[in-house]
Amino acid sequence: MNATVPKVTVQRLPVYLRCLEGLSPGQEHVSSDQLAQLAGVNSAKVRKDLSYLGSFGVRGVGYDVEHLRFQIRIALGLEEDWSVVIVGIGNLGRALANYAGFGDRGFNIVGLFDADPAKVGTKVDGLAIESLKNLERSVRSKKASIGLVTTPAAAAQETADVLAAAGIRSILNFAPTVITAPDGVYIRRVDLSTELQVLSFYLHRRRSD
Amino acid sequence: MNATVPKVTVQRLPVYLRCLEGLSPGQEHVSSDQLAQLAGVNSAKVRKDLSYLGSFGVRGVGYDVEHLRFQIRIALGLEEDWSVVIVGIGNLGRALANYAGFGDRGFNIVGLFDADPAKVGTKVDGLAIESLKNLERSVRSKKASIGLVTTPAAAAQETADVLAAAGIRSILNFAPTVITAPDGVYIRRVDLSTELQVLSFYLHRRRSD
DNA sequence: ACATGTGAAGCGCTTCACAGCG
DNA sequence: CGCTGTGAAGCGCTTCACATGT
Incomplete structure (x- = not known):
């Protein structure tokens, strides 16, 4: 899953991350549809992009906001200074x-x-x-x-x-x-x-x- | 020739333009190879990109610097304020x-x-x-x-x-x-x-x- | 019932390679 | 001969559509 992340995906990950951080603190899950809307792309793209990082979603539910946020930060190397x-x-x-x-x-x-x-x-x-x-x-x-x-x-x-x-x-x-x-x-x-x-x-x- | 200019080409035109403007004032012609080197791309891309604006080059010689400069400015709408x-x-x-x-x-x-x-x-x-x-x-x-x-x-x-x-x-x-x-x-x-x-x-x- | 994950098809850009022309 | 202009092939990303899983 983690071998190659397309360049264009790398450029969108920071946008997804920011959208996640802008969600209301109470929201535990987010669907590819909602994230797509916030990021200004379509939901297929969101799912494909996130699939390069792993399978973090739950069918019928969506993505755990906290977990997804963390995974994107890891992928982007933002857990380092x-x-x-x-x-x-x-x-x-x-x-x-x-x-x-x-x-x-x-x-x-x-x-x-x-x-x-x-x-x-x-x-x-x-x-x-x-x-x-x-x-x-x-x-x-x-x-x-x-x-x-x-x-x-x-x-x-x-x-x-x-x-x-x-x-x-x-x-x-x-x-x-x-x-x-x-x-x-x-x-x-x-x-x-x-x-x-x-x-x-x-x-x-x-x-x- | 002028119907559709690919988005990526539009983004490179300003770079070509700047490279042309950085040429020594004496230089009358420029080849796709030289322009490619200056712009950090390959020469096939330069030729394809420029071909969307028209056929300005002369085989065996290259492009007339002044003319090409002007054509790119026209294409980009830089002749307007x-x-x-x-x-x-x-x-x-x-x-x-x-x-x-x-x-x-x-x-x-x-x-x-x-x-x-x-x-x-x-x-x-x-x-x-x-x-x-x-x-x-x-x-x-x-x-x-x-x-x-x-x-x-x-x-x-x-x-x-x-x-x-x-x-x-x-x-x-x-x-x-x-x-x-x-x-x-x-x-x-x-x-x-x-x-x-x-x-x-x-x-x-x-x-x- | 609902939303993900993903093969497969589609699309646009890049690169090749060479015919065409000065 | 040298360099452009361009079909054609190649490649990577997007989008579709649905099987999969909860």
Whole structure:
């Protein structure tokens, strides 16, 4: 059952998890239908997705909310703590550093880094911004495994190189550019201007239909 | 040729566009191979994607950079101007409002809104924050068609309802929750904590392989 | 009676591989 | 010769529909 979870399923699991956490505390069971409605998908998808994690449902009843929640957290690795560093403390980096709802806990920000000497030493949300020179030492000593890249586009690849060299194993890239890293370093891109341009496509398309 | 562009292709077009804009100014032609390398995909995908827009390439030569750039901009609707409003001016909303590289121009922020009376009237990047009561009037008079939702999760659905009622036709939802809108309103979600949890899955998975 | 779990069919995207053309 | 454009094959995800289990 657990061999391979489709990529698309992995992306939906956090959504299911959040829906479960939003259920009224009294509710003990949830059906694939109800979960589907909350998550904005159809119920077959919910059942298939959950079946990759195991057979947690009870026919005629649904899924035990508490148990399912736990199983999804296990599958996503949320029962472990992950240490996160942020590189590039501009507006976005600062916003992320302050982002309280940081993944239902489990993700701890342990370092902020910036190339600008004027920023080094100033504090954001209680954490001092460090020089990039400290990055490798800091990542290793704090066992950080996730890096958020919020630098300008021009600095993103170099930043990724430094993070990879320091032992970071996952990068979330907010800079508007495509970056690469050696095998073993997993990268995801979160790209605002791309998202806006996709919206533009569909707006435009509808207007001229 | 132009009937249907696959969703995944639409999402890659902005990336190609950015790669083209990053080329050295002297370069007149680009091959699917080079573009693929820059965009982090393979060349067959580039050719297929571009073929949905038309046959712009020259066999044995490649694509004319300037022409291709223009055609992608046309396809994405970037030759039009779009007006954008932001609802929820916390850290993230503020960061987005300040985001200069806002989609290579074409996306103009025309309104900032917040429910907190203490924030109303204060300026961000030269634009005054308005009360939600002004939203509908402001959206209509400024012909805004895109709304960015950066409210807390609890307020996101209500915000989307207001935006939809005001005539907004596309929503980019940054709040960590799934929202719905009537047919005709296109929604995309940008979800930080989901992204982190996906990273966690792959980190966890690799550790216990 | 009711909701899950799942083979099987369907669908859309990716990749291959090569004909077509400058 | 080199690179595009594209049928066709391959692959992975979605959806259907129902047997299964309580």
